[in-house]
Amino acid sequence: MLLESGLELCPGELVWDATGTITALRRPRGPIADLCVLPGxxxxxxxxxxxxxxxxxxxxxxxxxxxxxxxxxxxxxxxxxxxxxxxxxxxxxxxxxxxxxxxxxxxxxxxxxxxxxxxxxxxxxxxxxxxxxxxxxxxxxxxxxxxxxxxxxxxxxxxxxxxxxxxxxxxxxxxxxxxxxxxxxxxxxxxxxxxxxxxxxxxxxxxxxxxxxxxxxxxxxxxxxxxxxxxxxxxxxxxxxxxxxxxxxxxxxxxxxxxxxxxxxxxxxxxxxxxxxxxxxxxxxxxxxxxxxxxxxxxxxxxxxxxxxxxxxxxxxxxxxxxxxxxxxxxxGRLVRGGRADFLCVTARSDRALAHLEPFVHGELAVARVFAAGHEVSRS
Ligand SMILES: [Zn+2]
Known part of the structure; x- marks a missing residue:
């Protein structure tokens, strides 16, 4: 998970409440998906x-x-x-x-x-x-x-x-x-x-x-x-x-x-x-x-x-x-406690979130899922 451009949490777990506000960003406590999460x-x-x-x-x-x-x-x-x-x-x-x-x-x-x-x-x-x-x-x-x-x-x-x-x-x-x-x-x-x-x-x-x-x-x-x-x-x-x-x-x-x-x-x-x-x-x-x-x-x-x-x-x-x-x-535009759970998911290429930045900015990684305020708003 990329919290913002220079800051990663790998592996990471993102928790949000019913209002779509992030309540925790932490080491995962359960099984993890093979996804890279980037801020919306x-x-x-x-x-x-x-x-x-x-x-x-x-x-x-x-x-x-x-x-x-x-x-x-x-x-x-x-x-x-x-x-x-x-x-x-x-x-x-x-x-x-x-x-x-x-x-x-x-x-x-x-x-x-x-x-x-x-x-x-x-x-x-x-x-x-x-x-x-x-x-x-x-x-x-x-x-x-x-x-x-x-x-x-x-x-x-x-x-x-x-x-x-x-x-x-x-x-x-x-x-x-x-x-x-x-x-x-x-x-x-x-x-x-x-x-x-x-x-x-x-x-x-x-x-x-x-x-x-x-x-x-x-x-x-x-x-x-x-x-x-x-x-x-x-x-x-x-x-x-x-x-x-x-x-x-x-x-x-x-x-x-x-x-x-x-x-x-x-x-x-x-x-x-x-x-x-x-x-x-x-x-x-x-x-x-x-x-x-x-x-x-x-x-x-x-x-x-x-x-x-x-x-x-x-x-x-x-x-x-x-x-x-x-x-x-x-x-x-960043994942931070108290902020909105706005994020997108791309297929993981590496176990480092930062390694996804370069291919992402050059348009190489397809966006698989998008969440706004914790609700899924798009899935390809
Ligand atoms: Zn204009």
Whole structure:
């Protein structure tokens, strides 16, 4: 049994109570099965409601296609899509997610699936002033449902007004923000020009007298007071000089999505440097609209390819406990007394659990069974 990436208990026995909470991790007292138990995976950033779309792999046309598809989808179809995506993730051993919910429907759609993590209610509105922002945050504040705790996702610096960022930051410690994803985003913030300025103007969302903040995304978020512990920054493709130290000092974490990097043919950012700076870096699938596989195990394989200098332990940490930490759920993605009994089983290849990490991150070991809060949720 692997308790977390560097810590094993072999042979081991895992005991949990009726609430699905681990009560003991110990040497076995009875016969043992020939299985290797690993902690459940944490998909730190996803949009379960979004289905694949037929769109060019260019960001702005792609966003327009995703929004159009969302508007054309009925609430019932969206709930069905959410559950389909959840089942797909559970079957490969994902037991927790950082979900961006655009409609407020995800927590109920996921009730009973066993998925834990955090459900961030998405906020957009580049045109919103303080009172409109407070009202939107009040209306969109989600409730925790079973294992999914609530958070807010002010979408991105090019789609959220300063007042809306501040209203969200006041309402919760737990924020997820798409940050420094594109050169055009940095251009918009630095100069107030480019495709995002045009888009906002066309939508009637660029306030009269708008002035660009004249700093990049990370410094802008810092100035707004949202670069802080409990904030998960998503993507960070286009960090500028000094941003790495700024993020490391702030206590914010980062979620990267290798499948999205590959989808848009982007250059992988320097994740090993981020880890060396002490930042929690987690893996996410993003949505099915920007992922060929929609699989956290595929993200792990891609991460191993993009950043070959990372050890299997570092990669596995990104897919488990680092995900939990960026969601403000530090007990997820590891097997620990008092934590949830979320785990997966693979056929044992060795009597050392640690020996399974390398083949697992390279996609070689099939997941045989998956348990969430002590209940079996998938068996192959
Ligand atoms: Zn996203």
């Amino acid at each position: 995976l944490v998909n730190a950033h996803t949009h379960l409601q979004i289905e694949p779309v037929d769109a060019p792999r260019v960001f702005l046309p792609w966003v327009r296609a995703v929004i159009a598809a969302r508007l054309a989808t009925s609430p019932a179809a969206m709930d069905a899509a959410t559950r389909t995506a959840a089942r797909q993730l559970l079957a490969e051993g994902v037991t927790a997610v950082g979900e961006i919910d655009s409609t407020g429907r995800t927590p109920r759609a996921l009730a009973g699936t066993g998925l834990a993590g955090r459900c961030y209610q998405e906020l957009t509105g580049f045109h919103l002033d303080a009172s409109a922002s407070r009202k939107l945050v009040r209306d969109r504040r989600g409730d925790a449902v079973s294992g999914l705790l609530a958070g807010l996702s002010p979408h991105a610096p090019y789609s959220v007004s300063p007042a809306l960022f501040q209203a969200a930051a006041k309402a919760t410690r737990h924020l997820a923000i798409h940050c420094a994803e594109l050169p055009e985003e940095q251009q918009f913030l630095r100069e107030g020009t480019g495709p995002f300025a045009d888009l906002l103007r066309n939508l009637g969302r660029l306030p009269a007298g708008f002035r660009a903040p004249r700093v990049g995304a990370v410094r802008w978020l810092e100035r707004l007071g949202v670069l802080r512990p409990g904030t998960q920054l998503v993507h960070c493709q286009e960090l500028e000089r000094g941003d790495l130290a700024r993020i490391a000092a702030s206590g914010a974490g980062i979620a990267v999505c290798p499948g999205t990097i590959a989808w848009f043919s982007r250059t992988p950012p320097p994740v090993p440097k981020w880890l060396a700076a002490g930042i929690d870096v987690a893996l996410g699938t993003d949505s099915r609209a920007s992922s060929d596989a929609f699989s956290l195990r595929a993200e792990l394989r891609a991460a191993a390819r993009f950043w070959p200098e990372l050890s299997p332990q570092q990669l596995f940490t990104m897919a488990t406990v680092a995900g939990g930490r960026t969601l403000g759920r530090p007990r997820l």
